[in-house]
Amino acid sequence: MGVAQNMLSSSACALCFLVLFPALCVAQDTYxxxxxxxxxxxxxxxxxxxxxxxxxxxxxxxxxxxxxxxxxxxxxxxxxxxxxxxxxxxxxxxxxxxxxxxxxxxxxxxxxxxxxxxxxxxxxxxxxxxxxxxxxxxxxxxxxxxPCQYPGYNLMFKVHEHSRYPEYLAVVMIYQAGQNDITAVELWQEDCKQWRGMRHAYGAVWDVSNPPRDTITLRFQVSGYAGTQWMVASNAIPNYWKAGIAYDSALQLA
Known part of the structure; x- marks a missing residue:
């Protein structure tokens, strides 16, 4: 399956997730x-x-x-x-x-x-x-x-300070709104037309060696009251990324 079909399918899931999530993901009622x-x-x-x-x-x-x-x-x-x-x-x-x-x-x-x-x-x-x-x-x-709330902020991918351009990329998600967990992160490998998993290094940090030299599209798996879904952030990180910089995903989880 080509990247366009892959991304269309994933985007459809993401759209469905964004529509359904507010109705299904309610705060825990009991202490x-x-x-x-x-x-x-x-x-x-x-x-x-x-x-x-x-x-x-x-x-x-x-x-x-x-x-x-x-x-x-x-x-x-x-x-x-x-x-x-x-x-x-x-x-x-x-x-x-x-x-x-x-x-x-x-x-x-x-x-x-x-x-x-x-x-x-x-x-x-x-x-x-x-x-x-x-x-x-x-x-x-x-x-x-x-649910977490960050008015005025989308989910952002911060390039961790330990990243070394261009051979090692580590990212951490910040301004993660809603009530769900990010349980997997993958990046699109254009040369072989497939998603490549990133390693869960520790905490909220996900990393990969030898990332693509082009603009990086990420998808991440979220798990919450609405179940498990994949969301796609197209062109989330520019090809000439810099350590310590946070890039806007143009997405939010709730």
Whole structure:
């Protein structure tokens, strides 16, 4: 099958996915009980060295309301970028809504599912109660997964800083909206007319050696409440790509 037919078929699936997804992918209604703690940082934001590979994006995304999560939620990296509503359950000390956090790292404390940035942890507390909550160190919480929202942003492919033009390309997806996981990434190999799988290096980072020298078309597999679908980002990365630059996919997952 030629690239045009391949891409037409995949685009049709993507269009169907985009139409159906809002109706099928609804936020989880029930909360799951767990525990949370926090980590320190000079500015109370996230860390640029998290296990998801986001770099500076992982420090500042969502205003710094971010979290490292346990292995079960990290999902070997496919849980990176997921959003959760987290609220603590200490009477008279915790807010009703808690805080919305984005997963940017992997880490486990004392039987915790979440290690929050200090900024996020403080937002669990009622006004003037943050110091008391911090004094606990670890608190009982409940959480649920919710759709991520990035108004004004499409999904973007950032070329990881470790990439080396032209022989090694690593990409990380940022501004991943909706409530789904990216579980596979492939690029179109024009010379042999087929999709070539990228390796899941770690976290949200996917890489490949000897990428095509032309403009790169990517397709990625998403898994969520709507099932598993492929989406195609045509000409997603220019032929003369540069490490550290993020390229707009012109797509969004929700």
């Amino acid at each position: 799951t009980p767990s525990r949370a703690t926090y980590y320190g940082s000079p500015d109370c934001l996230g860390t640029p060295s998290g296990a998801c590979g986001y770099g500076e994006f992982g420090r500042t995304v969502n205003g710094g309301d971010v979290a490292a999560v346990s292995y079960g939620l990290y999902k070997n990296g496919t849980g990176c970028g997921a959003c959760y509503q987290v609220r603590c359950t200490i009477p008279q000390k915790c807010t009703e809504d808690g805080v919305k956090v984005v997963v940017t790292d992997h880490g486990e404390g004392d039987h915790t599912d979440f290690i929050l940035s200090a900024r996020s942890y403080s937002k669990l507390a009622q006004p003037n109660m943050a110091k008391e909550l911090i004094a606990y160190g670890v608190v009982n919480i409940e959480y649920k997964r919710i």
